[in-house]
Amino acid sequence: MHELAVTESILKIVLESAQKNKATAVTDITLTIGSLSSIVDDSVQFYWNYVSQGTICENAKLHFNRVRATLKCLDCDTTYSLIDDLTPCPSCGSINVIILSGEEFQVDHIEIIKEETNQDETTR
Amino acid sequence: MKQRVEIVKRIMDSNDRLAQNNQAVLYRNQVYGINLMASPGAGKTSVILETIKRLPATIKLGVIEGDTAPVTIDSDKIAAAGIPAVQINTGGECHLDANMIELALAQLPLEALNLIIVENVGNLICPAAFQLGTHANVLIASIPEGDDKPYKYPNIYRGLDVLLINKIDLSPYIDFRMDYFQQGVEMLNPGLKTFALSAKTGEGFDAWIAWLTDKIITK
Ligand SMILES: Nc1nc2c(ncn2[C@@H]2O[C@H](COP(=O)(O)OP(=O)(O)OP(=O)(O)O)[C@@H](O)[C@H]2O)c(=O)[nH]1
Numbered sequence: 497m498h499e500l501a502v503t504e505s506i507l508k509i510v511l512e513s514a515q516k517n518k519a520t521a522v523t524d525i526t527l528t529i530g531s532l533s534s535i536v537d538d539s540v541q542f543y544w545n546y547v548s549q550g551t552i553c554e555n556a557k558l559h560f561n562r563v564r565a566t567l568k569c570l571d572c573d574t575t576y577s578l579i580d581d582l583t584p585c586p587s588c589g590s591i592n593v594i595i596l597s598g599e600e601f602q603v604d605h606i607e608i609i610k611e612e613t614n615q616d617e618t619t620r
Numbered sequence: 621m622k623q624r625v626e627i628v629k630r631i632m633d634s635n636d637r638l639a640q641n642n643q644a645v646l647y648r649n650q651v652y653g654i655n656l657m658a659s660p661g662a663g664k665t666s667v668i669l670e671t672i673k674r675l676p677a678t679i680k681l682g683v684i685e686g687d688t689a690p691v692t693i694d695s696d697k698i699a700a701a702g703i704p705a706v707q708i709n710t711g712g713e714c715h716l717d718a719n720m721i722e723l724a725l726a727q728l729p730l731e732a733l734n735l736i737i738v739e740n741v742g743n744l745i746c747p748a749a750f751q752l753g754t755h756a757n758v759l760i761a762s763i764p765e766g767d768d769k770p771y772k773y774p775n776i777y778r779g780l781d782v783l784l785i786n787k788i789d790l791s792p793y794i795d796f797r798m799d800y801f802q803q804g805v806e807m808l809n810p811g812l813k814t815f816a817l818s819a820k821t822g823e824g825f826d827a828w829i830a831w832l833t834d835k836i837i838t839k
């Protein structure tokens with residue numbers, strides 16, 4: 497299962513950004529995963545609970561923003577999304593298609609908790 | 621205080637960066653690299669052995685064998701053919717990653733080689749996500765696996781540079797709709813360079829060897 501390696505990579509990205517922003521905890525993590533990328537959210541969640549233990553990301557909630565594959569037919573310009581299997585253009589049956597979306601696989605944003613900084617004092 | 625931080629970073633970024641380092645190492649040594657992927661038993665080792673037999677003597681090959689368990693069956697076969705082989709035991713991981721390749725490259729006499737073939741772990745899902753830094757991603761699809769694999773494993777077909785359709789000697793015995801198979805491939809990877817061959821009979825190897833030879837800089 498490559499989801500373990502992938503989950504570790506997510507943790508690294510999140511920790512880096514959390515530290516840069518002086519977070520004391522990370523509460524939410526939003527990932528965008530295209531349906532053509534070979535990742536199963538359930539196992540990412542499973543490994544996440546394990547790899548995040550003892551870090552400031554422990555207990556953070558993972559949100560999966562699933563993107564369906566969208567294809568465009570180059571013969572008749574029809575844009576269609578895949579429900580399930582890979583299918584030729586529903587309008588004209590052509591296989592002369594390009595993939596517009598569905599391959600995303602990224603960390604989008606996180607929600608962090610920060611200590612209150614005394615901004616007023618420093619600017620005063 | 622709660623705050624939202626935008627990141628928008630590709631999850632595979634750190635592996636991809638290591639892969640770029642590997643690419644640079646290969647480039648510096650003028651070694652052409654192939655990442656050979658396939659399901660278990662599709663014929664990766666058989667294709668490598670047949671390729672070894674047919675490569676011109678001027679081409680010096682090294683092989684990196686990835687396996688999930690500490691078995692040296694495949695690398696022993698390569699070594700028996702007189703080719704330097706490095707075995708990577710992934711410790712249960714279902715794929716090779718760029719870091720493992722970096723370690724393996726350090727064990728090969730790169731100055732003396734002009735081609736390396738990496739036999740990835742038998743799997744159609746995980747290796748697709750991990751770039752290794754080789755020049756070409758090559759997939760072996762074998763006839764007995766069935767003609768629906770591009771539809772079920774689209775991700776691996778997307779990133780390919782070459783497709784080898786192996787075990788064509790078995791075509792008379794198996795219902796494999798070549799046009800259906802190739803339609804799926806065409807949608808995912810238009811114009812993909814494809815060679816149909818048999819590691820058992822040697823059929824189709826001439827074209828594959830010619831393609832490969834053409835890529836290699838002889839030192
Ligand atoms: N008929 C036929 N059999 C083949 C061909 N290529 C390989 N085989 C057989 O398929 C089986 C698996 O071949 P391997 O080369 O070990 O396959 P592999 O992909 O390296 O397998 P793993 O490393 O275990 O994932 C062996 O019994 C081979 O003899 C072929 O072109 N035709």
Ligand SMILES: [Mg+2]
Pocket residue numbers: 664665666694739
């Ligand atoms: Mg093998």
Ligand SMILES: [Zn+2]
Pocket residue numbers: 569570571572573574585586587588589590
């Ligand atoms: Zn159309």
